[in-house]
Amino acid sequence: MSAAESHILPVYSPPEQIFERGEGCWIWDDKGEKYLDCIAGISVNAFGHAPPFLVKTLTEQAGKLWHTSNMFKIKGQEELAAKYTRDCFADVVFFTNSGTEAIEGSLKTARKYHSANGHPERIDIIGFQGSFHGRSYAAINASGTPAYLEGFGPRLPGFIQVPYGDEAALRAAISPTTAALIIEPVQGEGGVRAVPEETLRLYRKLADENGFLIIFDEVQSGAGRTGKMWAHQWSGMTPDIMAVAKGVGGGFPMGAFMATKEAAKGMVVGVHGTTFGGNPLAMAVGNAAYDELSKPAFLEHVNKVANYLSQALEGLKDRHPQLVVDVRGKGLLRGIKLTINPKEIQAKLRARKVLVGVAGDNVLRIAPPLTIKEDELRQLIDAVDAVLAAQMAEASA
Numbered sequence: 384m385s386a387a388e389s390h391i392l393p394v395y396s397p398p399e400q401i402f403e404r405g406e407g408c409w410i411w412d413d414k415g416e417k418y419l420d421c422i423a424g425i426s427v428n429a430f431g432h433a434p435p436f437l438v439k440t441l442t443e444q445a446g447k448l449w450h451t452s453n454m455f456k457i458k459g460q461e462e463l464a465a466k467y468t469r470d471c472f473a474d475v476v477f478f479t480n481s482g483t484e485a486i487e488g489s490l491k492t493a494r495k496y497h498s499a500n501g502h503p504e505r506i507d508i509i510g511f512q513g514s515f516h517g518r519s520y521a522a523i524n525a526s527g528t529p530a531y532l533e534g535f536g537p538r539l540p541g542f543i544q545v546p547y548g549d550e551a552a553l554r555a556a557i558s559p560t561t562a563a564l565i566i567e568p569v570q571g572e573g574g575v576r577a578v579p580e581e582t583l584r585l586y587r588k589l590a591d592e593n594g595f596l597i598i599f600d601e602v603q604s605g606a607g608r609t610g611k612m613w614a615h616q617w618s619g620m621t622p623d624i625m626a627v628a629k630g631v632g633g634g635f636p637m638g639a640f641m642a643t644k645e646a647a648k649g650m651v652v653g654v655h656g657t658t659f660g661g662n663p664l665a666m667a668v669g670n671a672a673y674d675e676l677s678k679p680a681f682l683e684h685v686n687k688v689a690n691y692l693s694q695a696l697e698g699l700k701d702r703h704p705q706l707v708v709d710v711r712g713k714g715l716l717r718g719i720k721l722t723i724n725p726k727e728i729q730a731k732l733r734a735r736k737v738l739v740g741v742a743g744d745n746v747l748r749i750a751p752p753l754t755i756k757e758d759e760l761r762q763l764i765d766a767v768d769a770v771l772a773a774q775m776a777e778a779s780a
């Protein structure tokens with residue numbers, strides 16, 4: 384069917400093929416062609432496609448109970464919240480269906496904290512240019528990409544963006560009406576940049592000195608993606624509120640926001656809610672996924688293959704200095720910054736049966752299943768190598 388006949392709202396422009404089946408890091412289209420998946424549904428399929436342990440958990444739960452809504456206690460919520468809070472700064476958790484909802488809840492929690500503290504004037508959310516926090520109306524206001532806002536009416540009050548990494552601009556933006564600072568510890572959509580650990584520690588200091596909260600958007604960087612459960616854990620500092628999603632359900636749509644007891648003090652009965660969030664299917668899968676992610680051997684594997692990938696990416700950069708400006712990111716969330724449009728390289732890789740993503744700032748994005756093996760990463764690197772070499776040959780012909 385041509386695009387003209389499609390009944391899908393045309394906000395995406397995907398290639399023609401349709402994928403039908405997946406196993407581990409491999410995925411097959413409707414013509415039976417096999418691809419190496421190095422984008423994993425944008426950092427979602429942490430255990431690859433159709434991981435048997437999650438298929439079992441999901442189908443068992445599907446035969447029992449799907450939905451009751453949060454008007455009743457839901458099996459698995461208390462258990463999963465206990466696991467999340469056992470392993471990080473947070474004391475309380477709210478389950479959502481998506482990353483955007485987790486962001487929305489995080490922003491509401493921050494403003495409600497100040498209002499509960501007698502400072503309803505503290506509404507300003509400071510974010511960074513180039514950041515991405517989702518597509519709801521609050522999330523596009525919090526995101527540092529003006530294009531997402533265009534045509535959707537006036538900018539909401541209380542959202543400020545400062546240039547990425549500009550400490551002076553950040554200090555200048557802080558005021559008595561600052562509610563929170565929001566940042567992705569490793570930026571996803573904006574260009575896969577990892578925020579230096581000392582910068583995260585500086586933000587904590589500024590927040591404590593000026594009485595505002597820190598919100599981490601770990602929707603993309605979390606769930607083991609960087610080799611720790613949450614990317615900020617490399618820095619030793621902690622936020623007050625954190626939004627998570629993408630990988631936490633291993634492919635099942637779910638997310639959460641979590642907070643310290645103090646930061647969540649305004650979130651009392653009736654002030655927030657969700658129909659589907661934390662449903663029995665999500666909780667069954669979420670618990671099984673988290674148990675697997677939190678096995679020490681699992682994260683050891685991520686660090687080992689991430690280390691291999693780092694070295695291979697540095698090699699690519701050395702071999703293609705005219706095309707590769709920089710390699711970025713952390714763990715298995717990596718970017719190759721190119722001098723040319725990464726979409727062209729992405730399409731050529733797809734022709735070679737390797738799937739990768741792109742990100743802002745001319746970046747080719749790599750976010751494979753966390754279970755990927757070294758020989759599979761080698762196949763990725765060989766394909767990128769070949770495509771970049773062909774690109775150079777073409778350019779000089």
Ligand SMILES: *Cc1c(COP(=O)(O)O)cnc(C)c1O
Pocket residue numbers: 480481482483484486515516517518567571572600601602603604628629
């Ligand atoms: C994907 C993403 C979101 C939005 O999550 P959805 O599940 O698409 O709503 C928010 N923040 C970051 C950093 C993301 O990568």
